[in-house]
Amino acid sequence: MxxxxxxxxxxxxxxxxxxxxxxxxxxxxxxxxxxxxxxxxxxxxxxxxxxxxxxxxxxxxxxxxxxxxxxxxxxxxxxxxxxxxxxxxxxxxxxxxxxxxxxxxxxxxxxxxxxxxxxxxxxxxxxxxxxxxxxxxxxxxxxxxxxxxxxxxxxxxxxxxxxxxxxxxxxxxxxxxxxxxLLPANLPREQFDALPETFGVYYFHDHKGKVIYVGKANNIKKRVISHFSGKQQNQKSQQFMQAIYGLSYEVCGSELLSLLLESHEIKKYFPVYNSIQKFGEKNYGIYQYEDNAGFIRLSIAKVNKLQHPLISFRYISEARTFLLEKVRTFQLCHRRSGLQTAPCSDVELCTACKGTTRSTAYNVKMKRALATFEHPDHSYIIKQPGRTRDEYAVIVVEAGRYLGYAYIPADLSGSTIEELKPFVNRHPDNRDIQKILAMHQRKSMVIAV
Structure with missing residues (x-):
């Protein structure tokens, strides 16, 4: 050779x-x-x-x-x-x-x-x-x-x-x-080989063992190797590769649990190669008002300091998608929900514009829809898969405040926050955590308690 x-x-x-x-x-x-x-x-x-x-x-x-x-x-x-x-x-x-x-x-x-x-x-x-x-x-x-x-x-x-x-x-x-x-010059191969192919959080360490990067993954091994398979031509990426001397991980039961743990660990360690975790500012809000005919109406507008929206989003497209789902679910009027300006008498199920539904009856449907918007002070439990078949996970929010999560043995049951509190791994609540939970709620059902 x-x-x-x-x-x-x-x-x-x-x-x-x-x-x-x-x-x-x-x-x-x-x-x-x-x-x-x-x-x-x-x-x-x-x-x-x-x-x-x-x-x-x-x-x-x-x-x-x-x-x-x-x-x-x-x-x-x-x-x-x-x-x-x-x-x-x-x-x-x-x-x-x-x-x-x-x-x-x-x-x-x-x-x-x-x-x-x-x-x-x-x-x-x-x-x-x-x-x-x-x-x-x-x-x-x-x-x-x-x-x-x-x-x-x-x-x-x-x-x-x-x-x-x-x-x-x-x-x-x-x-x-x-x-x-592909691996960084100073990273032991054994540490990479030991990585599982499952949900979790991984940590890169420097020569002193200090955490210099925290990441979350749906497949830890696949995500870690992706850090090393790029072109690595810019200064920051090459410095990053040269600084890595160790690798560790923590398995989680789901992507949501991984996101919560990652957010917590970034704030715990402040790793030098992590960008400060920032979710985009919520620029657009959904507002409620009543028109001259007595109908409850909704509108999408930019968030300002003088008015508090019912719910807010980073992009206007996200707000429109959210409203469209409510219109379809509760058979609301597109125009009165802020999705269009022209009358929607030709839109199926829009009886308000056709004049066959009174404001009192329409408002009942609207209030049902509004009840499904975010309520920051309610308590709930999110059930998630465990790390193994012998357990399940719960995420606990009490009075709008995130308490943390717990992995519960499969043979133990708990349906109330008080029953689950002794098992909870307590984590601080903050805006980033609340935004992770809010995004999950829009996609999934949670158990209100």
């Missing part, structure tokens, strides 16, 4: 807004170096001072160097039919692939990451950065932070990995169905 050990130097840490300024490739057959390729590359922009201080490469040094387009074919030809190997491979591979994509040149090679391989084959070392790792393994590194020096050190590292891979981890990593190279 032929390996192409590659190291690049760049103008910055993410592929979406930076360019390659140097590349070195060492062809290695598993025993010896068979060929090398190295060149400076003109990034067609100035090289930042901090990159010059790190690598020693400045703008003048690359002024007469080829641009990437001039060497692209050489790079693809040189690495053809080989395994792309690098220390934190997704960084180097993403840069090379993006440069080639800009030239409409496809590039797909199998990959190996010497960070992940080292963590598996040489566990327990204090650091897996290239310099520290080579120091621990007795590998001499010359010309650090230049492409050729780092690439040559990575060749020696790969050689040690091949010689010490007694469990065949390297060939396993190269199998097509292996997700090894």
């Amino acid at each position: 032929m390996y192409s050990i590659i190291d690049i130097e760049t103008t910055g840490g993410h592929a979406s807004g930076n360019r390659i300024i140097e590349i070195a490739i060492y062809k290695f057959d598993g025993e010896k170096i068979t060929d090398t390729y190295q060149t400076l590359i003109n990034p067609e922009r100035r090289i930042p001072v901090f990159i010059t201080s790190l690598t020693g490469i400045d703008t003048e040094m690359v002024a007469d160097a080829p641009v990437f387009a001039d060497v692209a074919r050489e790079i693809t030809d040189f690495t053809r039919d080989s395994v792309f190997v690098a220390h934190n491979v997704n960084f180097d591979y993403t840069f090379v692939k993006k440069e080639l994509q800009a030239l409409n040149m496809p590039y797909n090679l199998p990959k190996l990451c010497t960070v992940r391989l080292s963590r598996k084959i040489f566990p327990g070392l204090p650091s897996y950065s290239l310099g520290n790792l080579c120091g621990s393994l007795g590998i001499d590194v010359q010309n650090r932070h230049r492409a050729a020096g780092d690439a040559e050190a990575t060749v020696r590292l790969l050689n040690k990995l091949l010689l010490n891979d007694t469990e065949g981890f390297i060939p396993k990593s190269l199998k097509k169905n292996s997700k090894e190279t």
